[in-house]
Amino acid sequence: QSLEDCPLDEDEDAFQALGEEDEDIDQFNDDTFGAGAVDDDWQEAHERLAELEDKAGSSREPDGPVGNDGDVLGDPEDALAERLTRLVVDSELEDPAIMQAMHTRDPPQPGALNSSIWDSSAVLRRIRGPLLAQEMPSVSVLDYALPQRPPQARDEERDPSERALPRRSSSPIIGSPPVRAVPIGTPPKQAAIPNFNQQILCPKPVHIRATMQQRYPAPYGERMSPNQLCNVPNSSLLGHPFPHSVSPVLTHLQRAQLLGGAQVKLLPAGRMSPSQFARVSGLVGSPLPSVNPKLLQGRVGQMMSPAGGFRAFFGAPPAPPPSQLPHPPGPGSHLQNLRPQPQMFRPDTTHLHPQHRRLLHQRQQQNRNQHRSLNGSGGDRGGHRSSHQEQIRKDPYANLMLQREKDWVSKIQMMQLQSTDPYLDDYYYQNYFQKLEKLAAAEEVHGDGPKKERTKLITPQVAKLEHTYKPVQFEGSLGKLTVSSVNNPRKMIDAVVTSRSEDDETKEKQVRDKRRQTLVTIEKTYSLLLDVEDYERRYLLSLEGERPALMGERKQKICDMYDNLRGKAPGQDRPSDDHFMQIMCIRKGKRLVARILPFLAPEQATDVLMATARNLPFLIKKDAQDEVLPCLLRPFSHVLYHLPLGTVTSLVQQLMNLPQSAASPTNLHLTAVLQNKFGLSLLYLVLSRGEELQSSDTNTELMQDNQWTELMLMATRELLRIPQGALAKPMSIPSNLISLFSRYVDQQKLNLLETKLHLVQGIR
Amino acid sequence: PGTASLIQDIDKKHLVLLRDGRTLIGYLRSIDQFANLVLHQTVERIHVGKKYGDIPRGIFVVRGENVVLLGEIDLEKESDTPLQQVSIEEILEEQRVEQQAKQESEKLKVQALKERGLSVPRADTLDEY
Numbered sequence: 001q002s003l004e005d006c007p008l009d010e011d012e013d014a015f016q017a018l019g020e021e022d023e024d025i026d027q028f029n030d031d032t033f034g035a036g037a038v039d040d041d042w043q044e045a046h047e048r049l050a051e052l053e054d055k056a057g058s059s060r061e062p063d064g065p066v067g068n069d070g071d072v073l074g075d076p077e078d079a080l081a082e083r084l085t086r087l088v089v090d091s092e093l094e095d096p097a098i099m100q101a102m103h104t105r106d107p108p109q110p111g112a113l114n115s116s117i118w119d120s121s122a123v124l125r126r127i128r129g130p131l132l133a134q135e136m137p138s139v140s141v142l143d144y145a146l147p148q149r150p151p152q153a154r155d156e157e158r159d160p161s162e163r164a165l166p167r168r169s170s171s172p173i174i175g176s177p178p179v180r181a182v183p184i185g186t187p188p189k190q191a192a193i194p195n196f197n198q199q200i201l202c203p204k205p206v207h208i209r210a211t212m213q214q215r216y217p218a219p220y221g222e223r224m225s226p227n228q229l230c231n232v233p234n235s236s237l238l239g240h241p242f243p244h245s246v247s248p249v250l251t252h253l254q255r256a257q258l259l260g261g262a263q264v265k266l267l268p269a270g271r272m273s274p275s276q277f278a279r280v281s282g283l284v285g286s287p288l289p290s291v292n293p294k295l296l297q298g299r300v301g302q303m304m305s306p307a308g309g310f311r312a313f314f315g316a317p318p319a320p321p322p323s324q325l326p327h328p329p330g331p332g333s334h335l336q337n338l339r340p341q342p343q344m345f346r347p348d349t350t351h352l353h354p355q356h357r358r359l360l361h362q363r364q365q366q367n368r369n370q371h372r373s374l375n376g377s378g379g380d381r382g383g384h385r386s387s388h389q390e391q392i393r394k395d396p397y398a399n400l401m402l403q404r405e406k407d408w409v410s411k412i413q414m415m416q417l418q419s420t421d422p423y424l425d426d427y428y429y430q431n432y433f434q435k436l437e438k439l440a441a442a443e444e445v446h447g448d449g450p451k452k453e454r455t456k457l458i459t460p461q462v463a464k465l466e467h468t469y470k471p472v473q474f475e476g477s478l479g480k481l482t483v484s485s486v487n488n489p490r491k492m493i494d495a496v497v498t499s500r501s502e503d504d505e506t507k508e509k510q511v512r513d514k515r516r517q518t519l520v521t522i523e524k525t526y527s528l529l530l531d532v533e534d535y536e537r538r539y540l541l542s543l544e545g546e547r548p549a550l551m552g553e554r555k556q557k558i559c560d561m562y563d564n565l566r567g568k569a570p571g572q573d574r575p576s577d578d579h580f581m582q583i584m585c586i587r588k589g590k591r592l593v594a595r596i597l598p599f600l601a602p603e604q605a606t607d608v609l610m611a612t613a614r615n616l617p618f619l620i621k622k623d624a625q626d627e628v629l630p631c632l633l634r635p636f637s638h639v640l641y642h643l644p645l646g647t648v649t650s651l652v653q654q655l656m657n658l659p660q661s662a663a664s665p666t667n668l669h670l671t672a673v674l675q676n677k678f679g680l681s682l683l684y685l686v687l688s689r690g691e692e693l694q695s696s697d698t699n700t701e702l703m704q705d706n707q708w709t710e711l712m713l714m715a716t717r718e719l720l721r722i723p724q725g726a727l728a729k730p731m732s733i734p735s736n737l738i739s740l741f742s743r744y745v746d747q748q749k750l751n752l753l754e755t756k757l758h759l760v761q762g763i764r
Numbered sequence: 765p766g767t768a769s770l771i772q773d774i775d776k777k778h779l780v781l782l783r784d785g786r787t788l789i790g791y792l793r794s795i796d797q798f799a800n801l802v803l804h805q806t807v808e809r810i811h812v813g814k815k816y817g818d819i820p821r822g823i824f825v826v827r828g829e830n831v832v833l834l835g836e837i838d839l840e841k842e843s844d845t846p847l848q849q850v851s852i853e854e855i856l857e858e859q860r861v862e863q864q865a866k867q868e869s870e871k872l873k874v875q876a877l878k879e880r881g882l883s884v885p886r887a888d889t890l891d892e893y
Contacts, residue, residue, distance in 0.1 A: 400794060413769055
């Protein structure tokens with residue numbers, strides 16, 4: 001019992017009208033050499049084909065014997081399909097004729113399939129590429145004819161005839177979700193030819209859909225996949241494309257499609273793919289119904305041009321020559337798809353009409369030639385490609401992973417990259433690329449070197465889909481059944497926070513708790529800080545109307561931060577710096593303060609500065625291990641620049657801890673300050689600021705002047721007293737210190753000071 | 765965001781380091797989104813000092829979570845190595861010797877720690893890495 005779809009001559013008149021080649025001879029050939037034959041040696045198949053070629057054009061034989069074949073042959077639909085495809089295949093010139101012919105055949109076919117074939121042929125006219133026109137019907141035959149065959153039987157028949165390549169039962173298909181169209185966005189290398197793509201892409205999805213849906217809606221219906229984005233649009237379109245029973249068959253289908261796709265892909269050499277994908281990019285957010293055709297297009301486009309697409313995807317900027325080499329295997333692998341596929345195809349194509357098969361092979365040959373010529377014109381890549389082709393040719397196990405499967409994996413990976421807010425999801429990557437681009441821009445400004453096209457992975461920004469997930473409710477059931485899932489987790493444990501109210505806590509516990517509290521405060525403030533820092537970017541992105549609101553938010557957050565820093569709900573004064581000190585004891589706290597300072601209002605910033613100065617020795621002691629205090633210097637200096645003299649004076653006072661009344665012989669505070677890098681630097685800065693103010697503004701109040709002078713005298717006294725070795729090395733020495741000191745000390749002391757503090761330029 | 769994909773690596777010879785310390789060398793035939801790998805004509809390479817030995821293993825399917833790292837092998841440079849290949853028996857013997865030496869030193873270390881009253885790092889508290 002032969003299971004080939006030997007075409008039946010039900011409507012012979014049509015054929016005679018069109019004057020097609022004789023399929024009968026081919027029929028006989030099939031019987032003799034073809035389907036039943038177990039041996040799938042490609043050579044033999046090749047010879048068979050050669051015979052076919054020879055016999056082409058010979059007279060037709062009566063198809064009586066053919067008609068007597070088994071039940072399978074009595075399948076009118078298949079025959080018709082075969083006829084049709086061949087018609088379209090062989091004579092695109094006779095398009096109108098074909099259309100006529102096909103229209104006459106309307107009644108016997110099922111409605112949905114009707115549409116598929118009509119659509120395809122209707123669209124074919126629009127298609128510019130001859131290849132596609134030819135390829136279309138072959139594919140439609142495949143997916144039309146194949147599912148009707150009893151697949152199991154076919155499998156068994158084929159198994160022994162399969163070659164070394166492992167049987168792809170259902171694993172890649174079952175285990176993996178059905179192939180979906182994915183909105184993969186890549187920067188379009190050429191903005192052109194979107195129309196072309198559209199037309200090309202249209203035919204395939206339409207007829208695929210028709211066949212699939214018709215046959216396999218049921219198994220898929222209940223499938224709920226967590227991957228909403230992916231599945232929701234698709235489930236309405238494709239039934240279950242890959243039910244178990246027809247999986248092997250469909251694999252071949254896919255391969256055939258790939259074959260067809262490969263041809264198209266090779267021609268524009270990857271130019272098409274990016275533009276296809278670019279079009280598809282905006283997909284996901286769009287509503288369901290409108291998405292359908294586009295998704296399918298994307299899907300097919302995916303199948304059609306994977307290698308080129310990959311090149312676009314993974315051509316990241318750091319793409320040195322080594323990564324160039326993998327690219328050629330892209331098209332090379334396509335070639336490889338073609339090459340082993342003939343070996344695989346031979347057994348499978350026996351069910352096809354021999355004529356059909358011949359055409360497929362012809363096309364393969366064409367493609368090979370074309371590709372080679374492409375290679376030659378490919379420029380510097382050509383050499384790489386050919387060498388890789390050689391290597392790939394020798395590897396008999398290559399391309400076990402079908403292009404479709406590769407696409408599927410990459411699709412998943414790309415989907416994972418889609419993000420609604422790239423700055424949130426992948427902050428460091430975004431920043432890294434911004435820096436790179438800035439560098440590139442800077443370089444461009446300098447010289448007009450070759451503008452390196454940094455192919456950046458541009459992932460589509462998916463609009464945030466607000467899903468209010470309502471848990472499934474069953475109708476008519478008593479009570480509420482709790483159905484918990486990922487989106488609706490069920491409460492398992494009642495975790496209650498019991499606050500400690502015990503009074504007999506140990507001291508250590510209290511300390512530890514306090515420290516923990518501080519840490520929590522720091523973290524909260526950090527979050528606020530990050531938000532505030534982000535506002536600028538958001539500001540730029542937002543609309544005009546939203547901006548005041550954003551500013552308001554920002555201000556509020558800044559205030560919150562400050563409150564956090566200084567301790568909540570203070571009295572009129574801020575009696576204790578305790579809270580602040582706690583924060584400052586922690587390394588992260590110091591960094592936090594340094595980052596916050598630019599955002600604070602002047603008074604607030606001064607406040608912070610004062611507090612720091614007041615408690616500087618304490619902080620210095622605590623900072624001994626971390627040595628993070630110097631990070632505060634920069635923001636402090638910024639603050640200082642805006643301070644008036646009065647503040648500066650009091651600041652110096654704080655720094656030196658000079659209460660008006662007592663003056664102990666050794667000023668420990670000041671000593672500590674001077675011995676610390678940060679302290680000394682801060683002192684210098686403050687002094688410098690004071691000097692600046694003094695020299696610039698001559699109308700200072702006498703009072704302040706006195707205070708200042710007094711302070712300066714004390715400062716200089718201390719500085720002189722301290723042994724040089726004990727002095728710390730400051731981060732920076734302001735240039736006007738000499739002039740400062742010169743006001744208050746005599747020349748001798750000035751010289752001393754100069755040498756001690758290395759104030760003179762050049763000595764350092 | 766930048767992404768790395770193994771798709772470009774298919775059908776190329778790779779060296780795969782697994783979490784249990786094994787080194788596999790084979791042709792990467794298939795992958796999936798979890799970086800599960802199918803290695804073909806796989807060889808497990810055992811390194812001891814400057815010597816190494818290859819044990820042919822056939823086809824490997826490796827679960828992605830067990831892969832530490834993998835890298836493509838340049839076929840031209842593959843033979844360009846200072847290491848010396850030895851037979852399987854020899855390398856297994858060398859490995860055994862090495863394991864023994866390690867165990868000895870570990871025992872001594874534990875002994876020393878115990879003597880000093882310090883805590884002994886136990887396998888269950890240690891991470892695998």
